[in-house]
Amino acid sequence: MSRTEIRITGFGGQGVVLSGYIIGRACAIHSGKHATMIQSFGPEARGSACSATLAVSDTMVLYPYIRRPDIFVVMSTEGYDMYRDELKDEGIFVYEENLVHPTLKEGQPSFGIPSTRIAESLGRSIVQNIVMLGFAAAVTQIVPREKMREAVEASVPTGTEELNLKAFDAGCAHFDEKYGQKEVSEKTLTADS
Amino acid sequence: MKTDPAGVLTGAHYLDGDFACGEGAMAAGCRFVAGYPITPSTEVVERISRRFPMMGGTFIQMEDELASMAAVVGASWTGTKCLTVTSGPGFSLMMENIGLAAMMETPCVVVDVQRGGPSTGLPTMVGQADMMQARWGSHGDYELIALCPQSPQEAFDLMIDAFNLSEIYRIPVMFMMDECVGHMTEKVVIPEADQIEIVPRKLTSQTPEEFLPYRVNGGYVPEFARAGDGYRFHTTGLTHNEHGYPVMSAECQEQNVRRLIYKIRDNADQIVRFEDDGVDGADIVLVTYGITARVAQMAMEMAREQGVKVGMMRLIIAWPFPEKRIKELAGKIKAFVVPEVNYGQMVLEVQRCAEGLAPAVLVSHGGGGVHEPETIVEAIMGAAK
Known part of the structure; x- marks a missing residue:
């Protein structure tokens, strides 16, 4: 039984929960995996720290919460500070490089992207989360990019599909340009348990 | 009979347990919901209130949980399948009218998305501490049915069963979700409408002259006459006879309340459900x-x-x-x-x-x-x- 745990964090209004939803949908609906998403329910409001977690597995997810994520996607400093220590030592770290200034650890696969700038260049900063999602999809390969792209199309509000798919593709393209489609080994993606 | 396709969102979805519960209710034919939204159950009524206009359903946001449960009991007497949704603090307030529903033999479903208690406790966090309240929360002797889904898929599937059981036995059915199931998002497959079997209200075949609202002829569950169909009927929370009229005696109590208990106890073998x-x-x-x-x-x-x-x-x-x-x-x-x-x-x-x-x-x-x-x-x- 392979199980992959993911945490996405940012500030309220950045589309953290939608990002989690799309990843979960890509896994559960478009790729035949089991994926349980839980969003944080606290006094979150626009601007404060917000987070969503996913447990992805080939079999039914029995324990719904995460303990040590294999993948950590960060879009705000506050979220980074709150959850940085739980990431597995060899877990994949993906971050918004203009909003988060992390202390990178040796041996930790770490990938930064100026997703807000890229979204702005597309004309709408609101799609920052989808740029990040495209980038994270390319980095982690949790599902094939095409599957994640299908989930984006199926999840965003009607009429915004084109813009969101453009944002997704821009995120993927940034990975290809900066990291040249570098292979991320299967081992780093899959927990042992 | 098969359910009304208008309420069935056939397909594979990625839904949280609350949304799935709402979809289950609509697929089961529920067309009236009264509630006073409360965390962590709010998304159930959010979903229903958004979708109800497309299928002719009515959602009323009531002034509190006492009124919500009262509205549900009343609406059920029109023959409509009715639901209310709450969490612990609201569940406590609904207890009086849940007892009324049991006494008047009114089919309805009550969803309790359990959170940490007692009192207002932990509004956004999981609990399973209303299980005894579901069984014993209202005063007096009565029996009911309570279901416990473990996933969003089951929140959908078991909701159909909850409505069917409420119709078969004419009882309030408790749907005991918990915050974790309610707020977790997973794949939920909703079948075609012609794959969903529902139990309609068992309307009387008797004429208005013959009909007595609580006559069972040795059976367990009386036939139903909808308010407004031309049948004269009376119902009450007081101990009542076959006419639905109050009779204050030990004999009538025995006849009335024994049946409320034994319609479930004698059928428990059919109702009980577990997985080994x-x-x-x-x-x-x-x-x-x-x-x-x-x-x-x-x-x-x-x-x-x-x-x-x-x-x-x-x-x-x-x-x-x-x-x-x-x-x-x-x-x-x-x-x-x-x-x-x-x-x-x-x-x-x-x-x-x-x-x-x-x-x-x-x-x-x-x-x-x-x-x-x-x-x-x-x-x-x-x-x-």
Whole structure:
């Protein structure tokens, strides 16, 4: 039984929960995996720290919460500070490089992207989360990019599909340009348990 | 009969348990919801209120939970399938009219998305501490049915069963979700409408001259006449005779209330529902329900790896409780282990039904989270010694 745990964090209004939803949908609906998403329910409001977690597995997810994520996607400093220590030592770290200034650890696969700038260049900063999602999809390969792209199309509000798919593709393209489609080994993606 | 396709969102969806519960209600034919939205159940009515206009349903946001339950009881007398949705604090306020629904034999479904309590407790965090309240919360003697989904898929599937059971037995049915199941998002497959079997209200075939609202002719459940169909009827929370008129006597009480109890007790074998996993030949049997069943399954697999013969009995319907099965197992095993997100509720039923033949060990969690599987494994190992 392979199980992959993911945490996405940012500030309220950045589309953290939608990002989690799309990843979960890509896994559960478009790729035949089991994926349980839980969003944080606290006094979150626009601007404060917000987070969503996913447990992805080939079999039914029995324990719904995460303990040590294999993948950590960060879009705000506050979220980074709150959850940085739980990431597995060899877990994949993906971050918004203009909003988060992390202390990178040796041996930790770490990938930064100026997703807000890229979204702005597309004309709408609101799609920052989808740029990040495209980038994270390319980095982690949790599902094939095409599957994640299908989930984006199926999840965003009607009429915004084109813009969101453009944002997704821009995120993927940034990975290809900066990291040249570098292979991320299967081992780093899959927990042992 | 098959359900009305207007309420069925056929396909594979990625939904949280609350949304799935709302979809289940609409697929079951529910067309009236009255509620006073409360965390963590709010998304159920959010979903329904957004979708109801497309199928001619009515959602009313009431002034409080007393009124919500009263509106549901009243609306059901039009023959409409009715629902209310709440969490612990609202569930407490609904108890009086849940008893009224039981006494007047009014089909309806009450969803309680359980959060940590008592009182306002932990609004956004999980609990399973309303299980005894579901059974005993209103005063007087009555019986009802309570279901416990363990996933968003089951929140959909069991909602259909909840409505059907409420129609078959003319009772309020309790739908005991928990915050964790309510707020987790997973794949939910909704079948075609022609795959969903529903039980319609059993309307009387008698003429208005012949009809008596509480006559059963030796059966358990009276036929129904909708308000406005030209039948003269009377109903009340007072002890009543076949006419629905109040009669203050021990004889009438016996006739009236005995039937409320025995329509469930005598049919308990048909109603009781649980799922066994590796129970035959087990030394330890976990008895579990809701979100805890999933964590317990993980613990069971871990304990089996350590060589313990452990099985699991998952309650899909918690009330009526599977008394016979527990007693039967009690004579064959070393112990029951009962993890639940409370300080001991369903474990009391296990102890009662085991009649001292096997101990039942509680693994409690006060709420605000689920058990760590290791805690349950530890209890299994302790009980297996």
